[in-house]
Amino acid sequence: MKKAYLEIRPLWTVLACGLATLLTPPMASAKPAPAIEVRVETTLPTAETNRPALALDGKQGTFFKSSRSADEHDQFTIYFSHGVKLKRIEVLTGDQQSTNQLAAGVLEVSTDGKEFKEVAKFEAGVSKAKLKSLPVMAVRIRPIKKDQTAQEPTGRGQFRRNRGSLVLREIVLDPAPVVAKVTQAMCVMVDTSEVPELDAWGLHAKALCEEWYPKLVALMPSEGFEPVLSTRLLFKKDKGGVADTSRGTDINIAGKYVIGHTNDFGMVIHELTHVVQAYPGPKDGFSKPGWLVEGIADNIRLFHFEPNVRRPRIDPDRAKYTDAYKTTAGFLDWVESHYDKELVKKFNAALRDGEFQDTLWQKYTGKTVDELWKEFTDSLRKSV
Ligand SMILES: [Zn+2]
Known part of the structure; x- marks a missing residue:
């Protein structure tokens, strides 16, 4: 039964919301635009059942919520199955109490699905962009490092209690395309900025993780288990030891160790196993x-x-x-x-x-x- 579960729902195409999600009813025009399929890739793990698709369902009462806070190594990207002409994008973050907002971040779009261009910043948890109706292939939300001098809002207790999540309430696309389905794909992010000489090594490790993650999930099944669909390989210049795993998704790797042990990719698999163990x-x-x-x-x-x-x-x-x-x-x-x-x-x-x-x-x-x-x-x- 466990096997069947994995066969029916391969990791790469986990249906994020199960059924077709309609943003708005199709216009009663003679020729409705073809429905698009949306693929979400995010480094942010989902909190409980607040899946990414809920940020794209046209309802502000439902939302995507991450199980940990977002930082500058994170991203939330939606890819369209074909180009969508958009006049406007509005992204609303935070919950009803205005907590769990994206304090500092940028909204980016891509016309080829590869290169991204900033179109707006986030202010008070909201980002609004006007576009020139170019066919957009992807939209990305990227937290940025906060200005160190900027103070957190007052009401520290409340802020502190809620800082462990990011809530994406809605990504409003205008005109709203008809969305046939929203799927979430595995997302492996690698950051070698502190140890640039390990760029190539990091890319190889990322490819290994993409290949092995579904295998590890299959090797370690359990009833009702839903693996996180994101992991981050963070190479650290000053880290001692070998590597460790934190926050459920982060594999922290000691740059110095890798430089001295360039064939130790097994270490990455060991750490990736910890992500799957959960x-x-x-x-x-x-x-x-x-x-x-x-x-x-x-x-x-x-x-x-x-x-x-x-x-x-x-x-x-x-x-x-x-x-x-x-x-x-x-x-x-x-x-x-x-x-x-x-x-x-x-x-x-x-x-x-x-x-x-x-x-x-x-x-x-x-x-x-x-x-x-x-x-x-x-x-x-x-x-x-
Ligand atoms: Zn270990």
């Missing part, structure tokens, strides 16, 4: 074991992305299954091949639902994790 934080009676989260990320990396690379050696006398990363990854692979081929899938689903318990080892294999670890390390000693 495990909840601690809540009543549940906290995810970090070693298992990292073990699953390395299990996916080593046994699916790098199946032909030599397996890392595990020292049976010193290692523990809680060592995380390659050790836990190797252990999981061994348990899968000896006891339950779906173990990682099952653990992933339980972690994502906030229901993982140690007792699941016994439930799926008939043995405790300690018994399994003993068998695994015994087998390693025999094979030396």
Whole structure:
């Protein structure tokens, strides 16, 4: 059933609102303009069910809302299936209380779907542009870095409470085209501006993410799970370590590390796995074991992305299954091949639902994790 779900709704064409969305009734003219299809690409993850299509449904009561705040690395772009002659575009942001507005940003249009030109700025959360009726192929909303000297509006408490989202209430197109459907496509954004010598590396990493994201989603399904359709690869000049994942979508990569390890694309897949995992934080009676989260990320990396690379050696006398990363990854692979081929899938689903318990080892294999670890390390000693 889970498989069917993925086959029916391939990641690249997830129907953002399900059914055809009419902006306005077609004009009663003799020859109505052909309906357009709209593809949305945004780096902003959706909060709850406030999908991008709701910013294009002609209703100001429904809106797109992001699950995190927007910054200058974000974008919300709509691509049309064919050129649309527009006289005017108006973008309304913020909710009814005027919170979650786009404080600083630009509205851009493209006549070829590639090059964008600024047509208006955002003021008080609203942007209005008059156009020359050129056929427009795409419209982009891009937050910009705020002037550091500009002060936030007063009412700090309210601002603070709401700063975790951007609300796009409506993108008003005039004349309103008939929209046949709105789909959302995967959006991988890469920023190497702090480490420009990694431009080419970053583009390769982006292509890898585009190729592997749907595969990772298929490897880690769970009931009712909707993956975020955006991720950002942010290369940092002064970051120590290797890489980490934050805010659900951001893969922060240490530029210095990549310069010294230019063939380590597996690291990107490990981090991308964290984006797909999307495990909840601690809540009543549940906290995810970090070693298992990292073990699953390395299990996916080593046994699916790098199946032909030599397996890392595990020292049976010193290692523990809680060592995380390659050790836990190797252990999981061994348990899968000896006891339950779906173990990682099952653990992933339980972690994502906030229901993982140690007792699941016994439930799926008939043995405790300690018994399994003993068998695994015994087998390693025999094979030396
Ligand atoms: Zn990790």
